[in-house]
Amino acid sequence: MDLEVRHLRVVCAIGEAGSITRAAARLGVAQPTLTAQLSRIERMLGGPLFVRTRQGAAPTALGEFVLAKARSVIVSFDAIQREAAAQVGFMDGRRPLRYTANPGPLMVGLLDGLQSVFPGTEVTLRTETHMSAALTLVASGQQDLGTVVEYVRDDVPTLPPGVVTLTVATEPAFVLLPDGHPLAALPQVGIAQLRDARWVLPVSQGSGMMEAFTALCAGQGFxxxxxxxxxxxxxxxxxxxxxxxxxxxxTFRSTPGVVPRPLTGSPLRIRHVLVWRRGSALARRIPSVAERAERAYADAVARSPHYLAWLTEHAALE
Known part of the structure; x- marks a missing residue:
């Protein structure tokens, strides 16, 4: 007879309970049955794993060794089972396809597209303002797919192991001005013209915005x-x-009182990116997902007159 994971679970149950009687109760078996199982396991491993005491059962040196190894094996085995279920579960409708997204045109825009790629599967959305939080959720298997928003910069961030990305679109960042601002009447604005402005920016989101913005301003001497x-x-x-x-x-949606204006020379660029785990069940459907993401982005562009106006005079960014 070969040693199996179920045998290791028996050993761990006895070690955790500190008593064969208590372990049998937890496992829902009779004490004589568990005692017989332990005897067979000890024969397989070549020696006693526990000694009986007045307090219960204490591990021998061999038992301590087996317990340490068994706990590690069980953790790994359970992780494999969970990950395998997570990989295929949404493909056959046993669970939802879990989608996480940074705020942007793909966040809600991609939901219908995912539903069409995976018909009969429920799609759930989890929003994450921080880019690294979304990446971590995908890398850990807690989410199946993500879309993140990042600013193009020289220091490319390191991705979590196993995460794959695909850029759906690259666009210029726009400056957002009050409608009464003197520069709001201009077709475009140079960053140096805003050297005396008071800015509102989000708390660090891991997107590289602050790094790119700070470098841009420093290059203009302020x-x-x-x-x-x-x-x-x-x-x-x-x-x-x-x-x-x-x-x-x-692709900022028009907001009363706010005027979007392009920055001269498009010095700040933003990428909209799909992220997934390498080798996941979803990976082979990425071409279809990417196609739906491109459609969702195009729909967002069509709803953004300020960006459409910019595109009539400029080529789309690569």
Whole structure:
């Protein structure tokens, strides 16, 4: 008879309970049955694993060794089972396809596309403002697919092991101005023209925005005054109230009181990126997912008159 994982579970149950009687109760078997199982396991391993005491059962030196190895094996075995179930579960409708996204045109825009690629499968959305949080969720298998938003910069961030990416679109960042701002009447704005502005920017989201923005301003010989740190909806309110200027995606939806304007020369660029795990059940369907993501992005562009106006004069960014 060969040693099996179920045998290791018996050994661990006795070790954790400290008593064959208590372990038998936890496992739902009779004590004589568990005692007989332990005897067979000890014969396979070549020696006693526990000694009986008044307090119960204490591991021998061999038992301590087997317990340490068994716990590690059981953890790995259980992880394999969970991951295998996670890999194939949504493909046959046993669980939802779990989708996480940074705020952007693909966040909600891709949901219908995923439903069409995986008919009969429920799709759930988990929003994450921080790029690294979304990447970690995909890398760990807690989410099956993600879309993240990142600023193009020289220091390319390191991806978690096993994560694969595909860029759906690259677009220019726009500056967001109050509609009463003197520069709002211009077709485009140079970053140096905003050297005295008060800015509202989000708390670090791991997207590289602050790094790219700071480097851009430094290249023009100034340090921007970031007066407020706020998430998107609060930032729009501050901008509309004339309290600050901000940055936004080219596919930014029109907001009363806020005027998007392109930055001269498109010095800040944003990528919209699909992320998934290498070798996952979803991986072979990525071409279809990417096609739906490109459609979702195109729909967002069509709803953004300021970006459409920019595209009539500029080629799409690569």
């Amino acid at each position: 340090t921007a005054t970031v007066r407020h740190e706020a998430e998107a909806s609060a930032a729009r309110e501050l901008i509309a109230a004339g309290q600050a200027v901000g940055l936004g995606q080219a």
